[in-house]
Amino acid sequence: MTDGQTLYLVLVLLYFVDCILWVGTRTVLFAAPWCWRWRVAFAGPHLGNTEGSLALTNPLPPLGTVLATYWLPVSLSGEGVCSFRAQALGESRRSAPTKTVLAYGQIQEVGTDGKELLLNGKHFAKCESASQAWALAELIGRAKKASGKKRERVLREFVEARFSLKDAKARLELANRLSGSVRLCGLMFLFYLYIFIPAVVWRTGLERHIIPTAIAMLLSAILISTVFFLAHRQLYPDATSQRLGHVFKMVLCPPAAIRAHDHVVLGALTAFHPLVAAQLVLDKEEAQSLAGTVLRDMACPLPYQLDDPQAAAIVAWHAATERAVAEEFLRQECGLVPDDLLAPPAWDGHGTVYCPRCHGQLRSTRTDCPDCPGVSLLPMPQAEPPAEPGS
Numbered sequence: 001m002t003d004g005q006t007l008y009l010v011l012v013l014l015y016f017v018d019c020i021l022w023v024g025t026r027t028v029l030f031a032a033p034w035c036w037r038w039r040v041a042f043a044g045p046h047l048g049n050t051e052g053s054l055a056l057t058n059p060l061p062p063l064g065t066v067l068a069t070y071w072l073p074v075s076l077s078g079e080g081v082c083s084f085r086a087q088a089l090g091e092s093r094r095s096a097p098t099k100t101v102l103a104y105g106q107i108q109e110v111g112t113d114g115k116e117l118l119l120n121g122k123h124f125a126k127c128e129s130a131s132q133a134w135a136l137a138e139l140i141g142r143a144k145k146a147s148g149k150k151r152e153r154v155l156r157e158f159v160e161a162r163f164s165l166k167d168a169k170a171r172l173e174l175a176n177r178l179s180g181s182v183r184l185c186g187l188m189f190l191f192y193l194y195i196f197i198p199a200v201v202w203r204t205g206l207e208r209h210i211i212p213t214a215i216a217m218l219l220s221a222i223l224i225s226t227v228f229f230l231a232h233r234q235l236y237p238d239a240t241s242q243r244l245g246h247v248f249k250m251v252l253c254p255p256a257a258i259r260a261h262d263h264v265v266l267g268a269l270t271a272f273h274p275l276v277a278a279q280l281v282l283d284k285e286e287a288q289s290l291a292g293t294v295l296r297d298m299a300c301p302l303p304y305q306l307d308d309p310q311a312a313a314i315v316a317w318h319a320a321t322e323r324a325v326a327e328e329f330l331r332q333e334c335g336l337v338p339d340d341l342l343a344p345p346a347w348d349g350h351g352t353v354y355c356p357r358c359h360g361q362l363r364s365t366r367t368d369c370p371d372c373p374g375v376s377l378l379p380m381p382q383a384e385p386p387a388e389p390g391s
């Protein structure tokens with residue numbers, strides 16, 4: 001292999017590494033490769049651990065879009081905060097029950113350290129992003145200052161804001177508008193770095209082009225990172241350290257600048273509930289399917305045991321409030337009837353029981369769902385009971 005081919009291979013590998021994304025277990029990803037329709041994705045069972053898994057985003061060309069939305073990592077009520085939530089979509093089983101609960105009177109200090117939410121200077125919960133940690137810290141600070149019913153109103157308004165379709169639509173339009181120039185610069189750099197330069201080097205040799213190419217790469221990376229910086233600052237004014245981190249990475253590793261567009265758009269809807277992003281980008285059928293999956297997980301969560309009655313009350317209040325707001329959103333903004341989404345699935349002609357959470361159908365006498373540990377199976381209304389063996 002020649003020096004030029006080795007260098008090209010290194011540049012390609014650097015680019016592919018930057019196409020890999022970490023998807024946490026509380027992340028719902030919406031991805032749209034170029035000219036393909038949007039699809040929804042969760043952390044997968046492979047290439048990861050209990051916290052999430054790796055996913056490959058659209059490698060070539062970088063014309064697609066990826067949006068991330070998050071479940072909350074904590075439950076909140078007028079009483080306090082608990083580092084556990086009833087909803088477990090994307091998780092195959094409950095994580096170890098190491099839950100912490102604090103009443104507002106016990107909270108002296110609220111802060112963050114990257115993705116960590118800190119209460120009284122100690123780790124309380126790990127969020128999916130630094131911006132989610134900031135938002136929760138700010139909410140807990142406001143809830144602590146309020147009292148009684150006003151505190152519950154503050155929390156309910158936070159949940160309602162996560163379901164604001166109008167605000168999410170405006171935010172997505174702004175992100176698309178601001179990221180246009182970043183995407184164009186990235187595409188031009190992709191063409192220059194991986195097609196134009198290799199073609200020139202192939203015809204005339206590497207030696208005479210290596211220094212001019214290195215300078216051109218650096219100047220291109222500086223130009224793209226400047227365009228990226230301006231767009232990112234307008235969308236995420238408080239995310240200074242995250243923004244500077246991306247800029248340094250692009251300048252030090254120019255192929256990373258091709259993916260600058262991803263960093264502008266990815267977090268545009270993280271303040272909103274996944275159902276809102278689904279309504280904005282998925283087609284009607286897929287959005288309705290996700291709505292049913294989410295609502296059934298709210299109505300029939302994986303069973304959990306909380307020995308602390310205060311923690312149980314906080315988790316129950318939060319789950320009930322979020323479900324009520326979600327059902328209102330589905331009725332008002334999506335034209336869906338929550339009871340229809342919770343109804344038994346269409347009979348597959350074979351199953352005798354079904355799972356009210358995942359809608360899986362089985363011809364079986366077992367009592368709980370194999371995919372949703374602890375969730376009781378219900379009889380299919382139209383089905384005949386399974387024949388007894390030997391009959």
Ligand SMILES: [Zn+2]
Pocket residue numbers: 355356357358359360369370371372375
């Ligand atoms: Zn199930």
